[in-house]
Amino acid sequence: MSGWFELSQKYLDLRSEARALAAACADIADRADEADSFDPDVRTRLKESGLAAVLVAAEYGGRYEAVDSLAATVVREALAYESGHLDSMFAMQGIGSYAVSVAGSDEIRREWLPKVAALEAVxxxxxxxxxxxxxxxxxxxxxxxxxxxxxxxxxxxxxxxxxxxxxxxxxxxxxxxxxxxxxxxxxxxxxxxxxxxxxxxxxxxxxxxxxxxxxxxxxxxxPGAGFKLMLATLATFRVSVAGAAVGVAQAALDEAVRHASQREQFGTTLARLGGVPATLATCWVEIEMARSLTYRAAAAAAQDPLGALDLSSMAKVGATEVAGRVTDRCVQVMGRFGLIRGSKIERLYRGARPMRIYEGSTEVILDSLAKKLVKDRAKGATTK
Known part of the structure; x- marks a missing residue:
């Protein structure tokens, strides 16, 4: 995975932690990603890593002073690279508790949020x-x-x-x-x-x-504050879906490059045959564009979640659509080996598809962005 986007040391260290956890779950990822309930080993390893604390404010046992969109995004990219189950388990600790963090009673916050941070409560x-x-x-x-x-x-x-x-x-x-x-x-x-x-x-x-x-x-x-709290949750965590999508796309490309570099056909490696080089390079280009937009949006959301919601929405659409295209191309590059049930590339291909629907489908988000664009233009505003 590239390091072209300049992250501060805080986020680089966090990414290293998340990558280490993902690698530690590689041996059970196939099993976990087929589960319809919490995989106990994944839960134990995530709990022991302490990373769930990233999603809760320090006042209630979390790691940082406030929930940080860029931190959540960096972690999700690393975890989704290896396991969708691990990524979801991590992400939902924040998505499912954020309204408690910002609007819960003192009693509920004190009782439940430390448990969320420690993964003692889901x-x-x-x-x-x-x-x-x-x-x-x-x-x-x-x-x-x-x-x-x-x-x-x-x-x-x-x-x-x-x-x-x-x-x-x-x-x-x-x-x-x-x-x-x-x-x-x-x-x-x-x-x-x-x-x-x-x-x-x-x-x-x-x-x-x-x-x-x-x-x-x-x-x-x-009473009546439900949609405002939903919007606050969305503004904080939507961009993290883009991070997960970038992780999935990167993992798919790595699988395809590995296969194409080793597979020989017609006297050369697949990586140098026909349209394969351009396919792989196109995937790389799109992933880097998606990653750059995702990190830019996440950094903005970390400072002003509601103010950056349009940018976060663009990143979510852009990165999830890239993940769909990249995983599809990578399956094609791998040919029949990309179709094997239970292979990592097949798991990534299936995992990429729902990302374009949850946390706001592509069509719904684009409709909202279009309305905002037209409204802003009518007011004389310009895009940045």
């Missing part, structure tokens, strides 16, 4: 529903306040970490607005069903809430 966020994906304003899950308690009813679908999570941040309608509610996994009325699996197996399930009662203090922020 976090999750419940947004989508069986009939609701990107259009989250159409959710039907509800929360009603009664006698000092919040009563939650609904059905969340395709929820990462469902079944292994220690708590869920649940998005629900509250009156005319939307709120996020902190729901411990062992709360009566909450159940999990493993209804679905995707082409790149994932810890995934449906979360069903049937008259779930939690204290009113478990509302994260004020």
């Amino acid at each position: 976090s999750a966020i419940g947004l989508t529903e069986p009939d609701v994906g990107s259009d989250l304003r159409s959710i039907t899950t509800t929360v009603v306040e009664k006698g000092g308690e919040l009563v939650v009813n609904g059905h969340k679908s395709f929820i990462t970490n469902a079944g292994d999570a220690s708590f869920y941040e649940i998005l629900a309608r509250e009156g005319d607005g939307y709120s996020l509610v902190f729901v411990p996994a062992d709360t009566p009325g909450l159940s999990v069903a493993k209804r679905h699996q995707i082409i790149a197996p994932h810890v995934l399930g449906d979360v069903i809430l049937d008259d779930v009662h939690v204290p009113s203090a478990n509302r994260l922020g004020k």
